[in-house]
Amino acid sequence: MEILYENLLNLDWKMVVMWLIGAVLIFLAIKKDMEPTLLLPLGFGTILVNLPLSGAVTQVVDGVEQEGALTTLFNAGISNELFPLILFIGIGAMIDFGPLLSNPKLMLFGAAAQFGIFFTLCAASVFFDIKDAASIAIIGAADGPTSIVVAQKLNSNYLGAIMVAAYSYMALVPMIQPPVIKLLTTKKERLIRMEYVSKPVSKITKILFPIIITVIAGLIAPASVSLIGFLMFGNLIRECGVLDSLAETAQKVLANLITIFLGITIASQMRAEEFLKKETLLILGLGLFAFVFDTAGGVIFAKVINLFAKKKINPMIGAAGISAFPMSGRVVHKLARSEDPENFLLMQATGVNVSGQIASVIAGGMILNFFG
Amino acid sequence: MNIEVSNFVDNLYYMGIGMLGIFIVIGLIIAVTMILNAVTSPKKKNND
Numbered sequence: 001m002e003i004l005y006e007n008l009l010n011l012d013w014k015m016v017v018m019w020l021i022g023a024v025l026i027f028l029a030i031k032k033d034m035e036p037t038l039l040l041p042l043g044f045g046t047i048l049v050n051l052p053l054s055g056a057v058t059q060v061v062d063g064v065e066q067e068g069a070l071t072t073l074f075n076a077g078i079s080n081e082l083f084p085l086i087l088f089i090g091i092g093a094m095i096d097f098g099p100l101l102s103n104p105k106l107m108l109f110g111a112a113a114q115f116g117i118f119f120t121l122c123a124a125s126v127f128f129d130i131k132d133a134a135s136i137a138i139i140g141a142a143d144g145p146t147s148i149v150v151a152q153k154l155n156s157n158y159l160g161a162i163m164v165a166a167y168s169y170m171a172l173v174p175m176i177q178p179p180v181i182k183l184l185t186t187k188k189e190r191l192i193r194m195e196y197v198s199k200p201v202s203k204i205t206k207i208l209f210p211i212i213i214t215v216i217a218g219l220i221a222p223a224s225v226s227l228i229g230f231l232m233f234g235n236l237i238r239e240c241g242v243l244d245s246l247a248e249t250a251q252k253v254l255a256n257l258i259t260i261f262l263g264i265t266i267a268s269q270m271r272a273e274e275f276l277k278k279e280t281l282l283i284l285g286l287g288l289f290a291f292v293f294d295t296a297g298g299v300i301f302a303k304v305i306n307l308f309a310k311k312k313i314n315p316m317i318g319a320a321g322i323s324a325f326p327m328s329g330r331v332v333h334k335l336a337r338s339e340d341p342e343n344f345l346l347m348q349a350t351g352v353n354v355s356g357q358i359a360s361v362i363a364g365g366m367i368l369n370f371f372g
Numbered sequence: 373m374n375i376e377v378s379n380f381v382d383n384l385y386y387m388g389i390g391m392l393g394i395f396i397v398i399g400l401i402i403a404v405t406m407i408l409n410a411v412t413s414p415k416k417k418n419n420d
Contacts, residue, residue, distance in 0.1 A: 101409065103406060104401070104402045104405040104406055104409070105402060107398045107401060107402050107405075108395075108402070109400060110398065111391075111394045111395050111398040114390075114391070114394055115391060116388045117390075118386065118387035118391055119387060121386060121389055121390075122379075122380045122381075122383045122384055122386075123380060124384070125376075125379040125380065125383045126375055126376060126377055126379050127373055127374075127375060128373070128379050130379075130383070133379075133383075164417055176401065199409070199413070200413065201409065201413075202409075202413055204408075205405070205408045205413075206413050206414045207410055208408055209405065209408070211406050212401070212408070213401055216398065216400050216401055216404065217397055218395060220393065220396065220400075221393065221397065222395050247420035257376075278373070279373060282373075325415055355398070358398075358401070359394055359398060360395050362393075362397050362398070365391065366390045366393050367390070370386055370389075372392070
């Protein structure tokens with residue numbers, strides 16, 4: 001009879017708290033539609049790994065190590081960065097660099113909006129050792145796979161918290177960015193209209209672009225080669241014109257398969273003893289800090305450019321330089337239309353948003369070059 | 373967890389060099405993209 005309830009005696013309050021956190025993540029995914037592809041598996045996995053003596057993760061029972069499926073998946077796909085990198089192939093296959101190639105100068109805003117990463121690095125280093133600080137700072141890349149790769153390569157002790165922060169804030173971009181943008185811009189600036197001229201981009205440019213970016217990024221930041229290389233490989237499949245079937249598979253089936261395993265596998269790092277620490281709250285705060293200063297970096301850079309430019313730029317597009325694609329571009333477009341219903345910034349903001357994807361990966365490579 | 377405020381100032385170096393690095397890489401990518409666009413764009417016919 002005792003065998004039916006003896007495991008209940010292993011339950012402690014911290015596990016119940018983690019169930020509640022898992023339930024909140026599932027609620028946010030289903031009810032609020034916040035990054036459901038990641039938060040739902042992460043939420044369910046959080047409950048799964050916080051059951052007493054959960055067989056989903058490796059446990060030592062009666063002195064014998066019993067390997068759990070999620071630990072096996074973690075070792076096979078996360079600790080060697082395989083899952084996030086494969087996901088990058090799918091993301092690369094989804095991205096249309098057309099608006100960016102049509103107006104390459106927009107890429108400067110993507111670079112400026114990585115400011116939050118490095119500013120957060122300085123702030124986080126006050127509380128954490130430099131490798132953990134760098135892993136936390138990369139939450140500001142607003143790019144889940146980059147955050148996973150960097151945190152994993154730097155052996156961060158806070159992978160679970162970093163993942164929750166990265167994906168939660170990506171979903172919260174429509175709430176985080178508008179107040180920061182409004183704080184840093186005047187109404188007159190927000191009303192600036194930008195003419196969009198779509199220049200034709202040749203097929204050869206679209207094909208050579210991912211190859212050249214990989215070479216340039218690899219020469220300057222070799223640690224970024226796997227990140228940028230997989231992203232650009234996916235894009236090359238998309239643009240080459242002879243692998244449509246593979247491109248479609250990468251965009252849909254491959255990305256979906258990896259996403260299913262990514263969330264639930266990362267949940268293996270969400271065990272109560274690893275997650276319920278005061279550092280977790282600090283990491284969530286620093287992640288928000290990174291997103292705010294990314295946004296500020298892009299907007300302020302655009303304002304500085306306006307001091308010298310003849311044709312004024314709507315500084316709001318600088319905020320789209322964070323990598324959260326396509327939310328950030330849409331946020332800027334909506335904000336512009338809320339000020340002036342005739343002001344359409346979608347194409348410019350999308351171009352900047354795509355450049356943020358490239359710049360955030362380069363930033364991840366820089367961080368790895370410094371501290372890897 | 374130790375609080376070391378001086379680390380903030382010490383790591384400003386990485387902030388500077390990191391942002392400079394990103395702008396250099398992005399600058400190169402912009403330059404190459406512009407060259408590619410110029411070289412590969414269809415030439416306009418002059419009807420004068």
